[in-house]
Structures are given as structure tokens and as C-alpha cells.
Amino acid sequence: MILQIWQSYRRLPVWVQLWVAVILVPVNAASLAFVVQPGGAWLAVMAVGAMLCNAALMLIERGFSKAMALPHVVIWTPMLGLVIWLLGQETAPGFRRYLLILLAVDTVSLVLDYIDGWRWLRGERAVA
Structure with a gap:
């Protein structure tokens, strides 16, 4: 299974x-x-939680598919709201830098994920 x-x-x-x-x-x-x-604990639960959901999907499907976009869309969309809210608060400089990086990376990811999620919902269910 891991090899697949x-x-x-x-x-x-x-x-x-x-x-x-x-x-x-x-x-x-x-x-x-x-x-x-x-807010860091919530952030970690959401950031890592979506990845853990994808690990489960990979095991079920024995590979990568567009279905993996769905946990990102569901979990990371509100997470970015949390990130934006945290950026409006007083935070440690290192945490603030991390939040900006996370915001940039996951925004790009979500653009791709919304496209892949839509494609999956429209029937593109193949595993790479």
C-alpha cells in the first residue's frame, strides 16, 4: 500500500x-x-488536521486524487480567517512572520484546491 x-x-x-x-x-x-x-493550538489543529485527513484519503484510495483538495477547502478556508484575525492581534515577531508565510502558502494552495475540489465534485475521481 505504501508503495502504491x-x-x-x-x-x-x-x-x-x-x-x-x-x-x-x-x-x-x-x-x-x-x-x-x-491561537497557535487552534492553528496547528487546523493546519495539521487537514493533512491528516489527506493521509487517511491516501490510504483509502491508495494514492493521490483530487479528493484530497476537499479537506483543505473545508478546514483551511476558516483557518485563513483565523490567520488574518491573528495578524490583527499583537503577536511575537517570529509568529507574525510564520503567519504571513502560512497565509501566502495556503492561499495559493486553496486556489488550486478549489479548482481540484470542483473537478472532483464534477466526476474527476482518478487516482494519480
Whole structure:
């Protein structure tokens, strides 16, 4: 099963593989470093929670599909509202820098996720 997931990942376009491995996962996982900040625990639950939902989808589908956009859309859309709200509060400088990076990365991700989610809902259910 793990081999099938890996092979599916490797069938994705190279830019998607790099986006996921070098930017998306590390930036969202970094939320765990800020759980002690005000709102940081909620942020980590939402940032990592969407990724854990995708891990479950990968196991069920034995690979990557457009269905993986749906947890991002459902969880990260309100999370970005939290990020914007936190940016309006007094926060530690390191946390503020992280919030700006997270906002930029997950905004780009959500644009792609809304497109993929729509495509999945319209019937594009293939696993890479």
C-alpha cells in the first residue's frame, strides 16, 4: 500500500511533488512549533488536521486524487480567517512572520484546491 501511494505521488507533475514536499507540508507542519502562541493550538489543529485527513484519503484510495483538495477547502478556508484575525492581534515577531508565510502558502494552495475540489465534485475521481 505504501508503495502504491509513493508511486502515485511520483506520477504527479514534478512541480506538484516539489510544492507538496518542499513547501506545503513543511510550512503547515511548522504550525506545531507555535502551539504555545495565542491561537497557535487552534492553528496547528487546523493546519495539521487537514493533512491528516489527506493521509487517511491516501490510504483509502491508495494514492493521490483530487479528493484530497476537499479537506483543505473545508478546514483551511476558516483557518485563513483565523490567520488574518491573528495578524490583527499583537503577536511575537517570529509568529507574525510564520503567519504571513502560512497565509501566502495556503492561499495559493486553496486556489488550486478549489479548482481540484470542483473537478472532483464534477466526476474527476482518478487516482494519480
